[in-house]
Amino acid sequence: MPDVQSLPAPAPTRAPAGGSATVAWTAGGPPTPSAMLTDGRTVFAGGRGRVVALDAASGQQRWAYEAPPGGVGFDPSRVRLAIADGTVYAATNGAAIALDAVTGQERWRLVSDLTEGYTSLAGLDVMAGPGVAYFSHGPTLFSVDPATGDTRWKHDVDGNFAVSPEIDGDHVLISNGSGVDALRAATGDLVWRHEPDGVNATEVGVAHGIAFLTVNVGEVVALDTPTGTVLWRAPVGNGELSGAEPDRPVVVDDAVIVRGRDEQLHAFEITDGTLRWSLPDRTNGGGTAEVPPFAFRDSTGGLVYTGDDQGRVYAFEVATGTRQWAYAPADGFNPVEVITAADRVAFTATFDGRITAVRPE
Incomplete structure (x- = not known):
């Protein structure tokens, strides 16, 4: 595979109504990118078993990592990423890989013990924090020693797929595909389980001692993290369209934001589920939200x-x-696949593998 190189930035066309933005740089990234994170200094992007680190200010490549081929542990498509304590954790179908964030050097690799027939991407995810990963x-959540990659404990959800692990103090929460399991971080013991009625597809996000569960993109449920008590529930959008798949709700300050079937973002008050706003306004040509949202707070607000x-x-x-702003690319655009941000600069990855830094003018 050729080296990733900086590419000329496309000239922006007239932006949609509101503040405008411009491209700071565009660079080549991994093909068909499926994950991207930044710590403000480096942008990490993953796709098709490849992870690329780019300088956030210039787009210059710092390093690239290629997952070894072969075996159930290495699927040549989707990647999931997490960052903590100077380590980038990459998940490729059935394998967790720890990389030095500065050099890209592999520190360790953990391959799932699922059989060769278990090559589905369902349940593939990774999350990390200080001293934990x-x-x-598939149906298994692994607690991993971040220094060695050794498995501390495992938890199997009840006959479904384990997705979107989240950390909240001494609790770890994991979607079991149709609800959420809350576990003790030290032991993996089940503390509580919440199962919404019916057949569901769920994702979970955690903040302020509250777990927010999206249910079939048609409802968000707020649960008390220590007890699993339902604090409130609210419908998400009108449910008339079938666009969005469930993705993690995101929380900034006192709002939880969920992308609905109507391809809008819906912001709810975390205290009681009151709807704050729904955007973009597609009825007035305001566009759609076809990418899972990313929220970030800096000194000027969220x-x-x-x-x-x-x-x-x-x-x-x-x-x-x-x-605050909107950006529309020149002709020859590609759909945005994933987005992240820091210091009011948004980093987007498109299907063709381009990584673009967009900043307000």
């Missing part, structure tokens, strides 16, 4: 970012829903 594949299949990128103020 969690990896899920922003939430999303994008669409026209390559457009939007930034909304979390507090008010005001659109």
Whole structure:
């Protein structure tokens, strides 16, 4: 595979109504990117078994890592990423790989013990924090020693797929595909389980001692993390369209943001589930949210970012829903696949493997 090189930035066209934005740089990244994170200094992008680290200021490649081929542990498509304590954790179908964030050198590799027939990407995920790392594949959540890759404990969900692990103090929460399991971080013992009625597809996000569960993209449920008590539930959008798949709700300050079937972002008050705003306003040509949202707070306040299949990128103020800026690319756009941000700069990855830094003008 050729080296990743910086590419000329495409000239922006007239942005949609609201503040405008411009491209700071565009660089080549992994093919068909499926994950991207940044610590403000480096942008890490993953796709098709490849992880690339780019300088956040210039787009220059710092390193690239290629997962070894062969075996159930290495699927040549989707990648999931997490960052903690100077380590980048990459999950590729059935394998968790720890990489030095500065050099890209592999520190250790953990391959799931599922059989060769278990090559589905369902349940593939990774999450990390200070002194802890969690990896899920199929129905199993692994608690991993971040220094060695040794398995501390394993938890199997009840006949489903384990997805979107989240950390909340001494609890670890994992979607079991149709609900959520809360576990003790030290032992993996089940503390409580919440199962919504019916057949569901669920994702979970955690903040402020509350677990937020998206149910079939039609409802968000807030659960008390220590006890599993339902604090509130609220419908998400009108449910008339079938666009979005469930993805993790994101929390900034006092709002939880969920992408609905109507391809809008919906912001709810975390205290009682009151709807704060729904955006973009597709009825007035405001675009759609076809990318899982990414929210970030800096010294000037919280922003939430999303994008669409026209390559457009939007930034909304979390507090008010005001659109701070929007960016529309020149002809020859590619759909935005994933987005992350830091210091009011959004980083997008498109299907063709381009990574673009977009900043407000």
